[in-house]
Amino acid sequence: MRIDVVTIFPEYFGPASGAGGPLGVSLIGKAAARGDVNFHIHDLRQWATDVHHTVDDTPFGGGPGMVMKADVWGAALDAILSDKSRSPANPSTPPAAAASTSCSSAVEPSTGSSAADALATPRSIGDSATPSASPARPSTAPSAAEPPSLSPPSAGSAAPSTSAVPSVTGARLVVPTPSGVPFSQERALAYAGERHLVFACGRYEGIDARVVEDTRARGMAVDEVSIGDYVLAGGEAAVVVIVEAVCRLLPGVLGNERSASDDSFGGGGGSMHGLLEGPVYTRPRAWRGHEVPPVLLSGDHAAISRWQRDEALRRTAERRPDLIRRLAAGDGLDARDRAVLIQAGFPVDGESMAH
Ligand code: ADE
Numbered sequence: 001m002r003i004d005v006v007t008i009f010p011e012y013f014g015p016a017s018g019a020g021g022p023l024g025v026s027l028i029g030k031a032a033a034r035g036d037v038n039f040h041i042h043d044l045r046q047w048a049t050d051v052h053h054t055v056d057d058t059p060f061g062g063g064p065g066m067v068m069k070a071d072v073w074g075a076a077l078d079a080i081l082s083d084k085s086r087s088p089a090n091p092s093t094p095p096a097a098a099a100s101t102s103c104s105s106a107v108e109p110s111t112g113s114s115a116a117d118a119l120a121t122p123r124s125i126g127d128s129a130t131p132s133a134s135p136a137r138p139s140t141a142p143s144a145a146e147p148p149s150l151s152p153p154s155a156g157s158a159a160p161s162t163s164a165v166p167s168v169t170g171a172r173l174v175v176p177t178p179s180g181v182p183f184s185q186e187r188a189l190a191y192a193g194e195r196h197l198v199f200a201c202g203r204y205e206g207i208d209a210r211v212v213e214d215t216r217a218r219g220m221a222v223d224e225v226s227i228g229d230y231v232l233a234g235g236e237a238a239v240v241v242i243v244e245a246v247c248r249l250l251p252g253v254l255g256n257e258r259s260a261s262d263d264s265f266g267g268g269g270g271s272m273h274g275l276l277e278g279p280v281y282t283r284p285r286a287w288r289g290h291e292v293p294p295v296l297l298s299g300d301h302a303a304i305s306r307w308q309r310d311e312a313l314r315r316t317a318e319r320r321p322d323l324i325r326r327l328a329a330g331d332g333l334d335a336r337d338r339a340v341l342i343q344a345g346f347p348v349d350g351e352s353m354a355h
Pocket of ligand 1: 176177178226227229230232234235238
């Protein structure tokens, strides 16, 4: 899998060697070292054309903060998608970790091929309408003579499901934003099946909505995705979260293939599917007076599995009752599950669960 990240803070992802930073350590670092995943980190400012490398401007319609410029993002995406080295016929195959994570200072403009050309054709957005030769931080909103922004971006609500929209480019653009669709284990699984993910890290008030609109119009799959109901200073931390969730699902990345399907949320349909994982223990058997639950020492695998599911049910009911309601609605609870939940004080009959 190839992963491109476009950001105004490339240093966030560590040195170009991949020796440090969140993408260079642990399972992901090893996957990169093996060449299972190739990271390409790009500084958005290299596509800014003015002397100040301006990437933002004041919002049409007024309001606080700044909006990232469509023309700069358009040029960045065109260049990345027309990079011939990303084609499977001409794969970039760095031999070692040091090359697996590259921090590009320039991706050449397209002379491109095939589907990439569709995105690399001359652009119409923003090129003439964007205030030019302006100070790095103009203090006034664009004038009424310029094209108005008709409405705020429609945010994540219009984002297609990950499987429904094939991308003519063979790549998927992921834009982390608090107004995106929720990132989930299912979405992580879907992304793990992609050949090429491109992450666009927004800062300030976000990216001009026409970038997503235009990229979709050119046939590329685009998701605007939120990692939770809180607002970060930018998309970089969200990219690290998403990349980690996706890369651990790549074949061979987890040592124990079973572990992914038995995770909390267990996307693979294992016994923990739809549940939070229960407590886990290791040696010593007794620690500061706390004993490991005896069933785990019994060697009775059926009893252990049942106990683990019971614990997962109790924990999920306490911490995420919404997940239990979803399981119940989808016929995901058997009679024993229901008995465990009732015993734990969680109502599982239809009427009371609705609330
Ligand atoms: N950028 C800022 N906040 C975010 C969030 N909650 N999820 C994804 N991207 C973000």
